[in-house]
Amino acid sequence: MTQNTPLSPCHFPTTGPRQRVLSAAQLKAMGVGPARAAEQCRAGGPWQQPLPGVFVLHPGPLDGRERLRSALLYAGRPPASGRRPAPSRAADPAYGEAMLTGLAALSLYGFAAAPPASAVDRVDVLVPRARRLRSAGYARLLRTGELPRPERLDGLPVAPVARALADAVAGLGDALAVRRLLTEAVRGGHCEPAAVVGELNRAKVLGRPQVVNAVDCLLAEGRAVAEERLYDMVRTYGLKEPLWNVDLRLPGGPHLGGVDAYWPDEAVAVKLDTRAPRHSRLDQGRRQEEHEAEWSAYADRREHLERLGVTVVHLSPKKLRDAREQQATVVRTALMASADREPAAYVVILPR
Structure with a gap:
């Protein structure tokens, strides 16, 4: 096969557009091995590999949901040993215990003050503290000793609103952006002020200048609501x-x-x-x-x-x-x- 020879298409059953983002393990289960998957991602090929071990079955830009799903697939892939941790009630067959948090999660909750998923620079994903996988590309892994029970939005595991807010605020330096997010959380009926302040305290961000006034506004907004x-x-x-x-x-x-x-x-x-x-x-x-x-x-x-x-x-x-x-x-x-x-x-x- 010369360099100019077009790649042969890789055919296997899919179930619609939601199957356009798959992990290496999922492809292998469908009969597509690592070598074949890598071949499809060569320059000019029909696929792409935005993150290690994650494949998108089209060559164009990823939409918002594809970015979120690919980050979850990367964070939830099996450890290098091949052994998954003991199953828990929060574990997902495809994503393990990983769940979206931060701005990416807030976008799924419908926050107007959060950018759409396709515009989030970094997709934050919560993983167990013992997870040794590193952040890669646009997927940023946040380790925690105690994972919250995830919500399910658009088929994806998502951290509760208060936790997602705290993780988003921890990465923001803009006081106005912080204030808008916290105010919308209460005004929109997403959660109570006490839950938000508790998570901000856990994240050790209450003393930050951009958070101080925002918390006062949050409590005032909670009173009005x-x-x-x-x-x-x-x-x-x-x-x-x-x-x-x-x-x-x-x-x-x-x-x-x-x-x-x-x-x-x-x-x-x-x-x-x-x-x-x-x-x-x-x-x-x-x-x-x-x-x-x-x-x-x-x-x-x-x-x-x-x-x-x-x-x-x-x-x-x-x-x-x-x-x-x-x-x-x-x-x-x-x-x-x-x-x-x-x-x-x-x-x-x-x-x-």
Whole structure:
């Protein structure tokens, strides 16, 4: 065969366009050995090999999904010993325990602030810490001692949103880009602020200048979203309209604290738990002290109100998102039970 002799096509069964990216192991199972696969990738050939051990069965540019699948196939290929690790519930036959994270994962979740998969410079893939494979080409391997349980998007294993966000933020230096991603995560209902801050703390990026203000905006956004859910719950389930965002005081006495909703006739208050998560930029000792002091002050105010005959209903943003009808029932029950209680002490209600 001369250099000008065209390559003979390599025929084998496929199941459509999603089979255009295959690993060497998958090709071998179809009867195409390494030598034959390499021949198809020669200059002018019908295939290409964008990553070691991964073949794309066309010569043109890879689309977004092909880039993601090829990175997963590379990261999840069997170790050089040929022995795969013990199977786990998260393992995939083609990708092993590998899963997409970072900007590539966020693009699959539909984040407008993340570039499309075809434009992501580096495809981040989470792999077990013991994995010895190195990053190659556009596939960057991130090792972790504890793999999260992946989601399944477009047939690909993807890290949970909060984890993908933290891995994306760890690689970004642009404060505006970080802020947009974190804000969209909460505003779009992808995850709760506490989960995001917890993952940012695990990634040790909370102290970075580009993250500091973004986290403050994240918590403020989380507060606004939780209030919107509370308004919607009251109106959707036909609860009596309360006084919104008020401060309670004893006449001529101390401040009893602010509440998010208050029904004066029934002496029922709703308080949203939107306190900043325990994780913070402070050192561990100060973080623990501030968390305990904040919780103690909150508990004291709640106990004081209940001694005065005010029923305090504690709601979390996550419960308002995932179990809104159940939370409406809790509030309705508290309102109905007011008729069987002793009258509450008189309190002064002020706008907050």
